[in-house]
Amino acid sequence: MTTTLTAGAAGPRRRARRRRRTTAVAFVLPALLLLGALVVYPVLFSVGRSFFDAAGTAFVGGDNYAEMFRDPATLTALRNSAIWVVVAPTLLTGLGLILAVLVEKVRWATAFKLLLFMPMAVSFLAAGIIFRLAYEEDPDKGVLNAAVVGVHDAFAGTSSYPTARPREDQGVTEARDGSYGTAEAVAPGSTVNLGLVGVAPKEMPAEARPAPAAAKAGAGELRGAVYLDFTPGGGGRPGVVDPAERGLPGLTVEAVRDGGASAATTTTAPDGSYRFEGLADGSYTVRLPAANFAPPFEGVSWLGPALVTPAIIGAYLWIWTGFAMVLIGAGLSSLPRDALEAARMDGANEWQVFRRITVPLLAPVLTVVFVTLVINVMKVFDLIYIIAPGPVQEDATVLATRMWLVSFGGGNDQGLGSALGVLLLLLVIPAMVFNVRRFRRSQS
């Protein structure tokens, strides 16, 4: 009797439980199906695909993985990805924290936040194009280099004939330090003309006059002219002062005694002539110091192989700082004010409050921001693809760009591409696990 009773009581309970489970499955099923079709299946497919060759027909085992680590481009991509993952989230979290704390103290906080958040609304593609232009090396195009060159030239000044160079095989040679000088030594009482070429007509100073054909030098005197050994329209004789050829005014000229010490210095006249008087006996060479021809300062090569990754990280910062700031700001506003006040009452200065109270209390938010950014940075693609110019594309590549390039962007080897995808997945997993764990802990 008792047994039947218990059985009778357990029956409906089990049934109810079963019904509840069925309902639960029914509710979860669509989500599971979606997840399965859109996430689990592609992941498994990629893992499977990574063991096949480019055509997808022959099983190659671990060859793709071996090939992947043999390829120096993958190693560059790994290195760059590592730099990105370490540098970008750290800087962003730091910047976001500083800005969030500072913005709290500003009167126009909302306007300021809005302004900083705005780049988030710009697509990566557009941001990439903007920064590509800003980083352009030619100071006439790239705003950053325009600023750098502007500042540099305000202090350093420019040389008068950056493009000039000696006419070949006419007795004037370029020394290792960039100065031009006569090859043969002469004694005082001689005339030495130095022919240069490579100065465009529009770069000639307005006061330049035709160079004197031949001047007789007196005793103890060394004279001659520095002239542009080029007749416009052609027809000039190399090494000879032709009638239409003008002197180069304003050049520093040195008479160098055979030992190497400079004996006298002068500057050329509007017709390019120069003259050293009262030289002691001996043999001299005439030299045009390198400062006359120093090439103009060209600014920083932002998109060169060395700086391209930091430059792109800079663009990334521009976009994401607002995000980090707003998130950290939200955490900041929910901090217990009394803790801060208490510390201030106890005589802590602002820096101490920030270090000892704000940062430790904000640690959970900071971690979330940091980990989210790490995951985000792992998939950075568009900025790199757009900003890095062709020649340095390989120097800037990260795993995501490499994966795309190998599988679709020309390589058409989806086996190798899948292997790279799997590697990327493996690298993201720790961050994912960490995030999920945190999420669970904060829930319980």
Place this chain on the structure above:
Amino acid sequence: MTMRRRMATACCSAITLSLGATACGGGPVSAGGGEKELSGQTLSVAAVWSGAEQKNFQKVLDAFTEKTGATTQFTSTGDNVSTVVGSKIEGGNAPDVVMVPQVGVLQQFAKKGWLKPLTPATGKAVDAGYAPVWKEYGSVDGTLYGLYFKAAHKSTVWYSPEAFAQAGVKPPTGYEEMLKSGRAVSDSGLPAFAVAGEDGWTLTDWFENIYLSQAGPVKYDRLARHEIPWTDPSVVKALTTLGELFSDRKLIAGGQKGALGTDFPGSVEKVFGPDPEAGMVYEGDFVAGIAKDQFGRKIGQDAAFFPFPAVAGGKAPVVSGGDAAVMLKDGGNQKAAEAFTEYLATPEAAAVWAEAGGFLSPNKKLDVASYGDDTLRATAESLIAAGDAVRFDMSDQAPAAFGGTKGVGEWKLLQDFLRDPSDPAATAAALEAAAAKAYQG
């Protein structure tokens, strides 16, 4: 269904007949006695063209409509033709005719079985009007699939006549002479060449012209098919020749570093822009378009070209490329497609675009008087005169991973070579390694 098909067949034969009549008589076009057989039908055409090119091609389509009554629908595919067309075929929405821009894409389409051979009438027109090399580039395994309608001439060096006058030099006829003139231009204070090193493809074009002239068409073809390795002495020799130019700071605007930071439009701007920084720029006939449209230069007067000069005893190279019309098997309107490709093979169709400019036809039958300006006419004459010596862009024929991708393969390696041209043999070895990988894949 059968009814419609029969009718279509009837239409088709009528068109073939009328086209035949036109070809023989050359008289005024009267498509089947004034009747427009294809009226009510829609022909869809896909091509990479956009902007001005699309507008001009539309003129050709309009002329076709006027002649046959078929309405036309144009789709611009953007740069990635094979992906776009592939997805359209899978989606059951295949265009009837595609203008494929590269010989590699044409072969790829044919191998996938997407293409329908051109009609015998088109074949005949090609035999009669084109140098055999064009038929070869349009064929896969002996079957003619592609009709080259529009060609590019990639062996033209563009110069500023003003800079040449200032330096007192004339357009050179040999490679050595070109370097000599370049040095004279550079002595005048204007660097000789603007090299677009930031775009790898311009460097491959430099190399191809030198190689075609120096090693000859036979070796060129073998290298294009990767039958000889890139470590072949002829490649090293061509790279050495190219390196002589690349390593001479005087000859290149901004030096090697400046060249690597210059893209193709930038290189044209350096010569034909408002503030010239170089005297010459080498690239194809399309330089004229940029110089004219963007910088307002008058072609033939402020901007002129000379054919890429012959290198040391070789013949002057003519590197070319083109857009070939192919018919898709899955296209919905086969008859219109056949009629259209047949129409494109006529000089009449080419004349429509030739008049509008920015177009070269490989069709010998096209009267050169049809071209809008003298420079274009000269380019066209040079292309036709080269006849069978014309060769297609080698990098276009290579797998994309080697010859057509930013930042890898030949593009990247030639950029490295521009940065440091001191070791041609090492560059050749690197090219061979990259090629071996790409051709095997």
